Amino acid sequence: xxxxxxxxxxxxxxxxxxxxxxxxxxxxxxxxxxxxxxxxxxxxxxxxxxxxxxxxxxxxxxxxxxxxxxxxxxxxxxxxxxxxxxxxxxxxxxxxxxxxxxxxxxxxxxxxxxxxxxxxxxxxxxxxxxxxxxxxxxxxxxxxxxxxxxxxxxxxxxxxxxxxxxxxxxxxxxxxxxxxxxxxxxxxxxxxxxxxxxxxxxxxxxxxxxxxxxxxxxxxxxxxxxxxxxxxxxxxxxxxxxxxxxxxxxxxxxxxxxxxxxxxxxxxxxxxxxx
Ligand code: SF4
Numbered sequence: 001x002x003x004x005x006x007x008x009x010x011x012x013x014x015x016x017x018x019x020x021x022x023x024x025x026x027x028x029x030x031x032x033x034x035x036x037x038x039x040x041x042x043x044x045x046x047x048x049x050x051x052x053x054x055x056x057x058x059x060x061x062x063x064x065x066x067x068x069x070x071x072x073x074x075x076x077x078x079x080x081x082x083x084x085x086x087x088x089x090x091x092x093x094x095x096x097x098x099x100x101x102x103x104x105x106x107x108x109x110x111x112x113x114x115x116x117x118x119x120x121x122x123x124x125x126x127x128x129x130x131x132x133x134x135x136x137x138x139x140x141x142x143x144x145x146x147x148x149x150x151x152x153x154x155x156x157x158x159x160x161x162x163x164x165x166x167x168x169x170x171x172x173x174x175x176x177x178x179x180x181x182x183x184x185x186x187x188x189x190x191x192x193x194x195x196x197x198x199x200x201x202x203x204x205x206x207x208x209x210x211x212x213x214x215x216x217x218x219x220x221x222x223x224x225x226x227x228x229x230x231x232x233x234x235x236x237x238x239x240x241x242x243x244x245x246x247x248x249x250x251x252x253x254x255x256x257x258x259x260x261x262x263x264x265x266x267x268x269x270x271x272x273x274x275x
Contacts, residue, residue, distance in 0.1 A: 026213040029220035030204045040202065040263050041227050041236055047259035048239030051246070053078075057085065058238065063158040063183035064095045070178045071118045071170070074192075078245075084113055095157050098123060099130035121170025128169060129157055137164040160184035173219075181237045185230035189222040190237050191215070194244025199225070201248060201266040 052058070055078065057069035068088060072081045088109050092098040098106065103123055110119035128136040137159050158179065159165055165176035177190030191199070196209035199221045207214040227236050247254045255267045 024213065027207065027217050029217040029224070032203060032221070032224050036263055037225055040260055041225055041232075043259045043263075044239045044243065045227075045232065045235045048235055048242055052238065052242055053246075056082070057182075061183050061185075063160075063179055064098075065089060066183045067158065067175070067179050068122065070175050070182075071122055072113060074118065074175075075115055076113055080113070084110075095126045096130055098126040118170065124169040125171070134159070137167040139164070158183070160186055162186070162188045178237070181230070181233055185234050187226055187228075187230045187233045189219060189226060191219055191222050192241065193250075195222065195237075195240045197250060198240055198244045198248050201253070202260055202264045205266050205269070 057066055060066065069081065069085050072085055072088075091109050092101060092106070101123070103120065106119050106123045107116055110116060113119075125136075139159075158168075160180060160183075162173075162176040162180045165171050165179055166173065171179075174190050174192045177188045180186035180188040181190060193209065196215075196218050199218055200207045200209045200214075203221050204217065207217055209218065222240075225236070225240075226233055243259070247258050253266070253268075255261050255264070258264065258267070261267050
């Protein structure tokens with residue numbers, strides 16, 4: 001009894017309504033002026049055509065090759081990825097080759113890049129797609145021939161729509177947008193750290209590029225800036241990433257030479273955070 005009383009004495013008092021900390025609401029995307037959005041896209045894409053780096057994954061539309069580049073580029077610098085990407089694709093030129101490989105061989109080819117979960121997921125994805133075809137991304141309408149075998153001949157090995165790509169192992173929102181845009185020229189948004197930094201600096205400095213509750217608003221800005229066609233979206237998304245890598249970087253803002261400086265709300269502002 002005494003023990004029970006002593007426990008009761010030390011029990012924390014129930015929180016009153018006023019003591020419960022209020023969770024901050026996710027901010028809404030700012031209202032953006034259509035003429036400003038259009039000027040942003042036009043200037044950005046014109047700059048890209050003049051200044052883009054010639055990277056080998058920008059010369060292909062092979063979805064598997066693009067997927068490998070996107071996974072390698074996560075957390076790794078372009079200069080390091082160049083050789084790894086070439087060697088990996090020499091060893092596993094198609095999804096079929098990768099699916100047939102042993103995991104130890106895939107990890108061996110990835111060795112030195114780090115973050116091996118990316119390689120394991122890519123291998124898992126290749127096996128799922130080669131084995132299950134469209135069922136791997138939830139499409140149950142795969143035709144069967146009279147013998148019961150699946151008919152895959154006319155289907156691409158990877159799907160083109162971001163929602164379908166997201167159902168595959170290891171594919172997040174950014175990678176789905178990147179493969180849909182860069183391989184299939186779909187009109188899809190993508191946001192990685194570089195893109196989030198550029199968009200928040202240009203249109204919404206009060207948002208933080210890495211704060212989870214701001215991500216919805218940042219994706220909404222990315223959607224709002226997309227051009228009308230998939231072909232132009234290919235250039236637009238490459239250009240956003242290139243601006244974040246070369247001009248508006250985490251460490252330096254080269255506002256003087258920036259193609260969107262006339263529109264940017266953070267131009268020359270020292271108080272805008274890096275990140
Ligand atoms: S003007 Fe400066 S802050 Fe704005 S996007 Fe360009 S480099 Fe970044």
